[in-house]
Amino acid sequence: MQNPTPPARRITILGAGAWGTAVAIALAARHDVLLWARNPAMAEATRAAGENTEYLPGFPLPAGLNVSSDLNAALAHVGGPDAGEAPLLIAACPVAGLRPLLEQLKPYPIPNIVWLCKGFEGGTGLLPHQVMQEVLGDRVAGAALSGPSFAQEVARGLPCALTVASESRELRERVVSIVHGGSIRVYSCDDLVGVEVGGAVKNVLAIATGVADGLGLGLNARAALITRGLAEITRLGVALGGHASTFMGLTGMGDLILTCTGDLSRNRRVGLALAQGKALDTIVAELGHVAEGVPCAKAVRELASKLGVDMPITNAVAGVLFDGDTPLDTLAQLLARDPRGEVA
Numbered sequence: 001m002q003n004p005t006p007p008a009r010r011i012t013i014l015g016a017g018a019w020g021t022a023v024a025i026a027l028a029a030r031h032d033v034l035l036w037a038r039n040p041a042m043a044e045a046t047r048a049a050g051e052n053t054e055y056l057p058g059f060p061l062p063a064g065l066n067v068s069s070d071l072n073a074a075l076a077h078v079g080g081p082d083a084g085e086a087p088l089l090i091a092a093c094p095v096a097g098l099r100p101l102l103e104q105l106k107p108y109p110i111p112n113i114v115w116l117c118k119g120f121e122g123g124t125g126l127l128p129h130q131v132m133q134e135v136l137g138d139r140v141a142g143a144a145l146s147g148p149s150f151a152q153e154v155a156r157g158l159p160c161a162l163t164v165a166s167e168s169r170e171l172r173e174r175v176v177s178i179v180h181g182g183s184i185r186v187y188s189c190d191d192l193v194g195v196e197v198g199g200a201v202k203n204v205l206a207i208a209t210g211v212a213d214g215l216g217l218g219l220n221a222r223a224a225l226i227t228r229g230l231a232e233i234t235r236l237g238v239a240l241g242g243h244a245s246t247f248m249g250l251t252g253m254g255d256l257i258l259t260c261t262g263d264l265s266r267n268r269r270v271g272l273a274l275a276q277g278k279a280l281d282t283i284v285a286e287l288g289h290v291a292e293g294v295p296c297a298k299a300v301r302e303l304a305s306k307l308g309v310d311m312p313i314t315n316a317v318a319g320v321l322f323d324g325d326t327p328l329d330t331l332a333q334l335l336a337r338d339p340r341g342e343v344a
């Protein structure tokens with residue numbers, strides 16, 4: 001038997017890139033959603049066009065979806081006297097924007113916060129929940145919402161399954177009750193570290209498979225990269241306190257498969273372009289979107305080295321991205337490594 005339709009809630013989404021816009025479109029069918037863009041001109045252009053032509057062209061915004069660049073109004077939508085029962089605040093910026101965004105939120109009585117970003121913070125090597133802890137402390141419950149989900153497919157209303165991870169059971173249940181529905185399924189999990197590590201490092205592996213596919217190394221090589229990639233993601237995640245089983249789920253294996261094989265992935269496209277010999281600066285500029293795997297490769301290489309975790313594929317990607325290593329030499333080095341047991 002179907003569950004009854006849950007009541008409409010107030011939701012504010014902070015960040016009007018491809019993913020924030022897609023989630024806003026999907027949730028606006030069932031809830032009262034406000035999408036906040038930090039750039040007033042961009043918010044105005046999006047309202048005028050009825051579409052986010054910069055980050056998610058071709059997907060008309062539903063009539064009830066409010067777009068604003070006024071942060072006070074965006075937060076009053078979920079934290080003011082009219083916010084109603086169980087409102088939800090979602091941060092949809094890249095990892096690099098999370099700390100500055102949370103700093104801006106400090107003075108406000110925010111109800112909770114759910115982040116959608118995938119990566120480690122550059123410089124500190126922190127996961128999003130650790131950044132949130134540093135900026136807001138314990139006073140606000142936080143959750144990560146992650147999993148295999150290309151923005152364009154979610155905006156089209158195609159089915160997808162996500163996982164919400166939080167130490168707060170109340171917040172997990174709130175996210176499930178609000179986001180689960182229509183064509184989106186939401187599973188829940190208390191392994192925040194595992195969920196965040198899976199979502200972050202799969203982007204590095206998507207660059208690796210993009211390079212391999214761009215070089216024409218074949219489907220066998222792709223499957224090997226994905227599988228050995230999952231092994232190194234799991235090693236890092238467990239070293240950081242995640243559970244090995246989490247990496248077999250949506251936010252680990254699920255998102256890894258999607259991003260490594262789907263040409264909608266920006267990270268995979270970075271790898272394909274690297275294989276053509278394009279310079280990283282050019283690739284990133286032409287992309288027009290974030291490719292979180294690029295800064296993440298550097299952060300993960302540093303972290304893994306500090307923790308003594310063996311991450312040969314991530315190191316290889318970082319070498320190609322930052323040290324001028326060529327993809328073919330890197331491949332030769334990966335293949336020449338000593339044999340080892342498959343399961344550590």
Ligand SMILES: NC(=O)C1=CN([C@@H]2O[C@H](COP(=O)(O)OP(=O)(O)OC[C@H]3O[C@@H](n4cnc5c(N)ncnc54)[C@H](O)[C@@H]3O)[C@@H](O)[C@H]2O)C=CC1
Binds near residue numbers: 055150
């Ligand atoms: N696009 C997708 O299919 C999915 C993306 N994600 C994650 O969501 C996050 C956002 O991704 P997208 O919206 O796709 O990126 P995007 O590149 O489409 O948009 C980025 C947005 O963040 C803003 N921005 C860029 N740099 C910033 C900074 N340093 N500080 C604050 N804001 C900044 C831009 O103005 C823009 O609104 C990323 O962590 C990504 O990995 C997660 C699931 C799916």
Ligand SMILES: O=C(CO)COP(=O)(O)O
Binds near residue numbers: 147259291
């Ligand atoms: O995280 C994503 C899908 O789950 C999006 O991947 P890209 O950032 O590589 O496009």
